[in-house]
Amino acid sequence: xxxxxxxxxxxxxxxxxxxCVKAEWPRRAxxxxxxxxxxxxxxxxxxxxxxxxxxxxxxxxxxxNVAMTAIEVLMGLYILYVGVRARHFxxxxxxxxxxxxxxxxxxxxxxxxxxxQALFVDKFSMVMALINGILGGGICxxxxxxxxxxxxxxxxxxxxxxxxxxxxxxxxxxxxxxxVFADDLAWLFFFWEITTLCSFLLIGYTQTPEARRNALRAxxxxxxxxxxxxxxxxxxxxxxxxxxxxxxxxxxxxxALLPAALLCFAGITKAAQCPFSSWLLGAMVxxxxxxxxxxxxxxxxxxxxxxxxxxxxxxxxAVGLTVALVGGVTFLIGSLAAITTPEAKRVLxxxxxxxxxxxxLCGGIGTCQAVWAGILLIIFHAAAKCxxxxxxxxxxxxxxxxxxxDMSGLVLYMPRVAVMMLIGMAGMSLAPFGMLISKWATLRAxxxxxxxxxxxxxxxxxxxxxxxxxxxxxxxxxxxxxxQVVKEISLDESVALYGLTLVTFLACLFFPLFSTxxxxxxxxxxYGQSASLGQGNTIIMVIMMAVVMLFxxxxxxxxxxxxxxxPYLGGANLRDASHFSGxxxxxxxxxxxxxxxxxxxxxxxxxxxxxxxxxxxxxVMMAFAIL
Amino acid sequence: MKPWLRLIxxxxxxxxxxxxxxxxDRRVSARMQSRRGPPILQPFYDVLKLWQKKNLAVCFAQxxxxxxxxxxxVFTGALFFAGSDLLLVIFALTTASIFFVxxxxxxxxxxxxxxxxxxxxxxxxxxxxxxxTAIGMYMVTKTFYVHGIASHGGLLVLALPGVFLGxxxxxxxxxxxxxxxxxxxxxxxxxxxRGITTEFSGRTLALIEVAHWYExxxxxxxxxxxxxxxxxxxxxxxxxxxxxxxxxxxxFARLKWQTALxxxxxxxxxLGFGNIMVLSFQR
Numbered sequence: 064x065x066x067x068x069x070x071x072x073x074x075x076x077x078x079x080x081x082x083c084v085k086a087e088w089p090r091r092a093x094x095x096x097x098x099x100x101x102x103x104x105x106x107x108x109x110x111x112x113x114x115x116x117x118x119x120x121x122x123x124x125x126x127x128n129v130a131m132t133a134i135e136v137l138m139g140l141y142i143l144y145v146g147v148r149a150r151h152f153x154x155x156x157x158x159x160x161x162x163x164x165x166x167x168x169x170x171x172x173x174x175x176x177x178x179x180q181a182l183f184v185d186k187f188s189m190v191m192a193l194i195n196g197i198l199g200g201g202i203c204x205x206x207x208x209x210x211x212x213x214x215x216x217x218x219x220x221x222x223x224x225x226x227x228x229x230x231x232x233x234x235x236x237x238x239x240x241x242x243v244f245a246d247d248l249a250w251l252f253f254f255w256e257i258t259t260l261c262s263f264l265l266i267g268y269t270q271t272p273e274a275r276r277n278a279l280r281a282x283x284x285x286x287x288x289x290x291x292x293x294x295x296x297x298x299x300x301x302x303x304x305x306x307x308x309x310x311x312x313x314x315x316x317x318x319a320l321l322p323a324a325l326l327c328f329a330g331i332t333k334a335a336q337c338p339f340s341s342w343l344l345g346a347m348v349x350x351x352x353x354x355x356x357x358x359x360x361x362x363x364x365x366x367x368x369x370x371x372x373x374x375x376x377x378x379x380x381a382v383g384l385t386v387a388l389v390g391g392v393t394f395l396i397g398s399l400a401a402i403t404t405p406e407a408k409r410v411l412x413x414x415x416x417x418x419x420x421x422x423x424l425c426g427g428i429g430t431c432q433a434v435w436a437g438i439l440l441i442i443f444h445a446a447a448k449c450x451x452x453x454x455x456x457x458x459x460x461x462x463x464x465x466x467x468x469d470m471s472g473l474v475l476y477m478p479r480v481a482v483m484m485l486i487g488m489a490g491m492s493l494a495p496f497g498m499l500i501s502k503w504a505t506l507r508a509x510x511x512x513x514x515x516x517x518x519x520x521x522x523x524x525x526x527x528x529x530x531x532x533x534x535x536x537x538x539x540x541x542x543x544x545x546x547q548v549v550k551e552i553s554l555d556e557s558v559a560l561y562g563l564t565l566v567t568f569l570a571c572l573f574f575p576l577f578s579t580x581x582x583x584x585x586x587x588x589x590y591g592q593s594a595s596l597g598q599g600n601t602i603i604m605v606i607m608m609a610v611v612m613l614f615x616x617x618x619x620x621x622x623x624x625x626x627x628x629x630p631y632l633g634g635a636n637l638r639d640a641s642h643f644s645g646x647x648x649x650x651x652x653x654x655x656x657x658x659x660x661x662x663x664x665x666x667x668x669x670x671x672x673x674x675x676x677x678x679x680x681x682x683v684m685m686a687f688a689i690l
Numbered sequence: 691m692k693p694w695l696r697l698i699x700x701x702x703x704x705x706x707x708x709x710x711x712x713x714x715d716r717r718v719s720a721r722m723q724s725r726r727g728p729p730i731l732q733p734f735y736d737v738l739k740l741w742q743k744k745n746l747a748v749c750f751a752q753x754x755x756x757x758x759x760x761x762x763x764v765f766t767g768a769l770f771f772a773g774s775d776l777l778l779v780i781f782a783l784t785t786a787s788i789f790f791v792x793x794x795x796x797x798x799x800x801x802x803x804x805x806x807x808x809x810x811x812x813x814x815x816x817x818x819x820x821x822x823t824a825i826g827m828y829m830v831t832k833t834f835y836v837h838g839i840a841s842h843g844g845l846l847v848l849a850l851p852g853v854f855l856g857x858x859x860x861x862x863x864x865x866x867x868x869x870x871x872x873x874x875x876x877x878x879x880x881x882x883x884r885g886i887t888t889e890f891s892g893r894t895l896a897l898i899e900v901a902h903w904y905e906x907x908x909x910x911x912x913x914x915x916x917x918x919x920x921x922x923x924x925x926x927x928x929x930x931x932x933x934x935x936x937x938x939x940x941x942f943a944r945l946k947w948q949t950a951l952x953x954x955x956x957x958x959x960x961l962g963f964g965n966i967m968v969l970s971f972q973r
Contacts, residue, residue, distance in 0.1 A: 492788075493785050493788060494778075494781035494782060494784060494785040495781070495782075495785070499781055503777050503778070503781060506777060506821070506825075507777070507834070510825050510828055510829070513970075514825060514829060514966055514969070514970045515966070515967060515970055517821075517822075517825055517966075518822075518959075518963050518966075520821075521817070521818040521821040521822055521825070521958075522818045522955065522958075524817065524818075524821070525813070525814040525815075525817040525818050526814060528784065528788070528810070528813060528814065528817070529810050529811070529813070529814045532788055532791055532792070532810055533807065533810060535792060535795075536791065536792060536795030536803075536806055537795075539751075539792060539795055539796045540795045540796060540798045540803065541749065541796075541798050542798055597775075599774075600774075600775055600778060603769065603774060603775075603778060604778070607765065607782065607785075610758075610761065610762070610765070611758070611762075611785070614754070614758055617751075617754035617757070617758075618750075618751060618754070624745055625745045625746075625747050625750060625753065626744060626745065626746050626747070627746075627747060627748065627749065627750070628746045628747070628748065629748065630748045630797060630798055630799030630800075630802075630888075630889055631799050631801065631883065631888060631889065632799065632800060633800070633801075633883070653800060655798070655800060655803045657807065658807045658810075658811070662948055663948050663951065663952065
């Protein structure tokens with residue numbers, strides 16, 4: 064099965080070539096070809112029966128390990144250089160500590176030249192590969208048009224380093240493929256560190272002081288996770304003389320608990336959970352494709368992937384419970400924080416943090432139902448969030464604002480993008496679409512395993528609804544007529560956006576298929592039993608989905624016998640019903656402004672709470688793991 | 691009784707019972723305010739009259755939102771009375787409410803806009819308690835299915851006293867009764883024009899009214915579940931709870947949304963979650 068290493072290598076090679084391509088059209092051709100190839104490859108891979116037979120692949124060669132170690136050392140030296148140049152000594156300290164742990168590990172492993180299998184592909188890896196291939200590919204395609212506009216219109220002051228940008232996008236994608244296919248922890252760690260470095264470089268792309276600062280913050284937090292990962296690897300090798308992820312999962316609580324806890328710590332940093340959520344919020348300074356990539360198909364999904372993988376190893380332990388608590392707290396605080404801000408990308412970022420919290424909650428509980436729900440959450444969140452980020456990126460270019468209040472009436476003057484955003488938001492918040500189904504499954508899993516944890520979900524989901532619907536309302540309301548934007552989206556962007564809309568739509572419609580073909584076999588393979596929502600419920604949901612999907616049809620017919628009038632404004636309406644005659648006959652203009660609950664909720668206070676709560680929980684988790 | 695039979699009875703009888711309850715509410719409220727009050731059948735007369743009115747709207751789309759709100763409310767109740775999964779019922783109810791809110795946003799008048807925002811706050815305030823009620827019922831009866839909960843042997847309220855009180859509190863918000871009638875109120879003296887329904891008229895407004903009847907019956911059906919092992923007590927308690935809600939409506943003035951939200955969440959955390967905590971320690 065050479066497809067698996069090919070999927071990893073192809074984006075890497077494409078990335079290295081793109082680094083040297085300065086002209087527009089060869090880059091375009093290359094991006095298009097590689098994206099198509101990667102999409103096709105991940106779809107073909109999904110059709111192969113699992114687990115994929117990888118025995119014939121020559122992956123245990125000595126030179127391969129030497130090359131990987133060399134690249135790791137180079138990356139480490141580069142990070143040290145970054146740390147010294149920025150006078151950020153925490154980075155230096157973390158990197159030195161990580162280097163020391165890795166040296167210890169190499170010394171331990173010096174005699175053993177033939178570790179177990181390097182790669183392992185089962186149904187879960189296939190789902191992740193599909194997400195990475197299709198959504199990641201869509202983002203790269205979108206980036207072609209977006210970055211051209213970014214440098215020619217919006218941000219002329221930013222140096223045009225597009226070759227580096229596209230190279231990093233593809234290397235990122237390749238690393239993510241490697242990460243989800245790896246079974247050898249050393250390989251997993253290798254790809255893990257590549258994603259850390261790529262995210263650092265991409266966040267700092269514009270090189271403004273803010274971008275540099277946020278990139279360094281992301282780097283330092285992910286390095287902390289990397290250190291935990293290295294410790295887990297070395298410790299597990301010392302105990303068992305093996306490095307397999309599958310071996311770790313199946314080796315029982317006594318051996319696996321400490322390394323699993325350390326790996327969960329690494330996953331929590333990468334998935335931007337409390338107390339590490341600030342790096343993901345800071346990552347918004349980067350161009351939109353980077354945010355989309357970090358939030359939907361790669362990076363944060365790597366973190367939750369690892370935690371869900373490890374779920375069987377921590378289920379029913381105190382460590383698992385604290386991981387679940389971290390997720391629950393993050394979900395609640397993230398959802399509440401999303402209410403407080405009018406900035407579109409920030410709302411999306413908080414919602415990502417919150418939804419990842421839900422997935423981490425599932426992983427921490429680790430029963431078969433919870434893992435089933437968690438994987439479903441990953442799929443729906445990736446699709447809908449990708450669509451939302453890319454649409455917001457388009458709107459930002461046209462309106463030169465990312466403020467939700469400025470999007471009032473978007474459905475009238477950018478109808479296509481507005482409808483895409485509405486589909487994305489419906490997918491995130493409305494029953495019977497994806498995220499709500501997953502939330503429901505999560506709630507059931509939590510109630511069965513540990514009812515007290517449900518408190519986070521019930522309060523959090525109320526808050527989630529509030530910020531999504533008020534945003535949807537802002538898009539559909541029309542206060543004053545405005546001219547339609549002439550050219551909404553460029554060709555590459557529209558291919559990506561329409562494609563993603565279709566993916567979101569199909570994912571919602573065919574979720575039972577996803578469940579029976581991918582998630583249930585995976586869960587059954589691990590736990591010996593499977594989970595689902597029950598056939599009756601699925602049928603009811605499909606009926607409901609059909610009803611709700613009929614709704615857009617109603618716009619086709621103008622209401623018969625309906626007479627249009629101006630809204631009531633509290634005085635005599637003037638001109639176009641956007642002004643009214645107020646006090647002493649003065650013309651007052653109408654503005655509508657959403658609630659942000661300033662008096663009840665405070666963003667700064669919430670984030671302090673998140674940091675404190677998360678830190679305490681992580682300390683408790685490590686204490687449980689060591690004792 | 692077969693599920694489909696219950697379903698048909700619900701579809702036919704719910705608007706009648708809901709309308710009568712609304713008429714009774716107005717009559718009793720009037721008596722509490724030393725007025726004579728309208729006849730019991732007044733809500734039906736109102737709806738019939740609204741149905742014949744000219745259909746005015748700010749934009750065409752707003753009426754479709756309300757149509758789907760109506761359909762989904764009926765669907766929610768149908769799921770409930772057919773004995774379906776309680777969590778699914780809640781999610782359907784929420785989706786219905788969202789269509790109502792979006793319709794008001796679409797109407798784009800400042801008053802319906804504020805009403806929509808406040809309705810969202812109300813949803814946010816009551817939803818945790820409603821979800822916790824379903825969870826509490828699950829913990830006692832080991833099923834989320836309404837038919838399973840209804841055929842449970844014991845009186846649920848004995849195991850779930852806190853959840854029951856919390857649920858009654860949530861009903862106060864859900865029925866949009868004072869002190870939590872933020873989004874629209876029957877009391878003209880404390881209303882911003884007409885809140886969320888400002889820009890709806892004619893048949894659309896009639897649909898909102900009928901949807902409200904369906905919703906009332908469904909919510910009282912849920913109160914019944916707490917006493918399902920003794921049907922007579924169940925019906926009596928449902929009516930009593932409705933009477934209590936009407937009484938509270940008349941003795942309180944509207945609260946600020948901040949107070950509504952924080953008090954609802956506090957009640958949910960103390961009564962609802964406290965009850966769940968006791969239950970999970972008993973296991």
